[in-house]
Amino acid sequence: MLLLWAVRMVRTGVERAHGARLREALRGARGGTAQMALVGMILAAVLQSSTAVGILAAGFVSSGILTVPTGIAALLGADLGSALVVKILSFDLSGLIPLLLLVGATMFLKFEARTVRQSGRIVLGIAFILLSLQMVGQATEPLRDSSLLPGLLGYLRGDPLTSFLVAAVIAWVVHSSVATVLLFVSFASSGMLPLEVAVPMVLGANLGGGIIAVWLTRGMELEARRIPLGNLIFRGVAAVLLLTVTQIIELPIALLGTTEPVQLVNFHLAFNLALVLLALPFVRPMDRLVQLLLPDRAVETGGDELAPIVSMLDRTSVGIPTVALASTKRELLRMGETVAAMYHPVMELMDGGNLEKIASVRALDDQVNRKHTDIKLFIAEMNRGNLTEREAKLGAGLTDFSITLEHIGDIIAKSLLTLAETRARQNLRFSPEGWLEMCNLHSRVEANLQLALNVLISGDVESARQLVKEKEVMRKLARDSHDRHLQRLCNSHSASIDTSDIHLEIVRALKEINSLLVTVAYPILTESGHLLESRLAQAS
Template sequence: MESPSLVPFLLHVAGAAALLIWAVRLVRTGVERAFAVQLRRWLRHSARRPIIAAGSGVVVALLLQSSTAVAMLAANFTAAGTLAAPVALAILLGADVGSALVVQILMLRSDWLVPLLLLGGVSLFLRGRAKMTRQGGRILIGIALIFVSLAMIRDATEPLRDSAGLMTAMRYLGGDVVTAFLIGAVFAWAVHSSVAAVLLCVTFAAQGLMPVTVAAAMVLGANLGGSVIAWMLTVGAATEARRVILGNLLLRGGGAVLALAGLGLILPLLEQLGAAPARQLVNLHLAFNLAVAAIGLPLRGPLLAALGHLLREPEAPVTLERQSALDPAALARPEQALACAAREILHMGEEVEVMLRHVHRLYRQWDDGIAAAIREKEQAVDRMHFQTKLYLARLTRDARDEEIAQRALHLADMAAHLEAAGDAVSRVMLGLAQRLATENLAFSEAGRQELEDFHDRVLSNAQAALSVLMTLNPDAARALVEEKERVREVEQALQRSHLERLREGRHESIETSNIHQETLRALKLTNTSFTMVAYPILAETGDLLASRLSSSAR
């Protein structure tokens, strides 16, 4: 290739690669926003048999187009005690297979598919009113853009087929598959997507720009890089969650290293996996992950037991006391003082979210240590609320700007609502869980499952509320308020379901009736309290009318 054409070529390839990475994330974002609660519930319900757990991982990874996203969900459930480590590892092994199937699907080419997806996606996103409809449009647009980005890469690299310099470089990599393997691993880690990395390698190979040997090594490297992502994201997680992630890293990443060592034996078999290089590579990617899952599922127990000796709970380190964000010196600068108050309120929300995440474990088995920790956090939240009120009162007393006073009032309201959520968790739900243990009562299986599903929905909304509080994103705020209405409908449906079990005369439902209903009400109150952080944002953008959401807002 002549040097004058180098810069345009690099711009085209870089732009196409960037579009590919962004499109993959666009699909994942749409699925998470539309089906987050359902996917979380599905994963938690998959604990019956390893094969069911692995199948759930396959399906959720197909929808999210990311095994890393599934790994993070499973790690969170494991840390919270709602998912056993062997089940979580089975889900991760299935998710790796699911991400390989995503590549198979996205390699399909059809000239009429892209305009159809774009037309349907844009129509749904612009004209849809329901959250599911709009996010469905986002998903279709993302899939269409993936196909567009792959076509851009093919077009941009077409002139390279006759490049002598490129062929020389590829011949070198063909003799140094370790370097090719590491390039694939680093690229998958850098873009946080093994799907995007494998698609890029396969596209280059299909264009004749990369020998199959080099591409196969890079695909195996992408599997290592993909498994490293979740491990790096959970470095500070609970030990049990890190065991699961490290187990998947050893199985998938270690398997990729072993496959690289035996690449000379694998290459002669590639012709049996397909006629064209692209088909051989995507089938190799799928066959590798299927083999890892088949080997890993029986080895989960021994592997996790061995990792249990390697990863132990660390001794409590020396910690420095957290200083309040409420800086008195900032009161002379109202904008900075408001930022200080917002930081303190965000920390309040984080503390209440931690309380909410752990309280449901006490409904299964009472634990004095967890209960004491929740009460201690509730006292800390009360102190932060009181100090924040005083801080904002001092600010409004000295502030002459009406806008500053109004923003301070909104922050004070947020703090009050979060404090109410903390009370609902620590005083109501904690008391109900203790009563359940003291009186030796147990929910019916259906009732317990309903409460756990509802708790998970509220926890998901609480986390979304903290994100809204941090980003002040109007779209996310609107989605949060819309979900509040959905939670109210679900709570009413669950109350009716409970009454139906009472009419049937189920012994467990009768004994735990008050506890069941009061827990539902406490969870709904907690959800409402977290949702209130969105209202000042929507009022400011005009998305909120006096009594309801504006129907015209997008």
């Protein structure tokens, strides 16, 4: 468990510190399959996860930034990158553990800068990976003298298919092929896992690693799901074929190293390298195959895609204010989730989304408008009954937040998506610095949207205070982005000049959305006495 947690710790540290830059690197590499494979390999080596790269690529395919063949190429390269991580971590680096723990903990605990703290998380994660491998080796050492082990290994020697399938299941369950292969290498180092058993298990781990991305993207659009499916077919066919070959002829694995653990790691690396070289020329035929396996659904013309989901507003409860208000909150939460679904893909659409995808996201605004109207009329009907002062005030607050969400939906549909259309039609490109600033602002507002919905449901004062504080943080970030953009214009940065109006409009819209979200906290803080009536200083 320490090994699994440490691998995840490194990945989350890299994503939090450099996530926007990594996404920029992936979206910027559109030249060809070889280039995409190289970028995927580098990203997977940094993230220590080919699955993370696969999900990123799937998201970009959904928004039209990447094609399915280039996404498959990126995932093939990512598998090679994760194999390189296994190779690096298989060296005896135990002497570095104390130093890595000291440096990582100091960076994480003693510094306030986000990048430094997350870099400390990465260093700590690497230390924990090395420590966990050392602990696994020590803990399993007594098993070598177990009377049960020879019988189990004897069975697995005679049944490589079982070894293969068991390893695939293990890799899928732990959701990390890197951790799974490292575990097998650790067992091999302690003499528990002979090479003839370990080889089928490494092949099985490669199959299981391909299944992970297919499983995690199962709820995405069809185009996004085709990428991990194509990668899984490549990996599965290659693994099964090589497993079959090992039963017919003896592979010269002894040439891959002097010890069995080294041979096992190099075999894993060689398998992924060969797979990239052999599969890259066939990514386009694979695209056609996965289109046959996951065909496009027939387009409905009756407008059913905009049909409202069954409302949470219980008309029979209008005369019971407490129940009516509770059902209103649930419907508002659904309305907020629809707004979040509109907001989430904005930056992907801004970068390379096609007009059809932009139109499909804009269509969600009709659902937001319908929910807003239903909530407004439901609260108005409830107000005709006998309400306490607190119930009337709460109903008014829910109506106000419904208006706020409807306004946010309009900003997304009529401002941000219109800007995305303009960028797409004129084929403009943002400067790397400007794009990074906008992505950071977008991510911050998205987190605040979720916080606002939590505040709506919980009414928690501390969460409401945190949300209001985010307004000042967002104001400063927007101001800094504005100033840096103007500085780039002064320096005659061509990309900044071409996209200047769009950049400033996006920053202004994101700031306005954030300010609207904060309003959900005001009634809670006013009632609890945590909000001043005016920000103006008293005249002397």
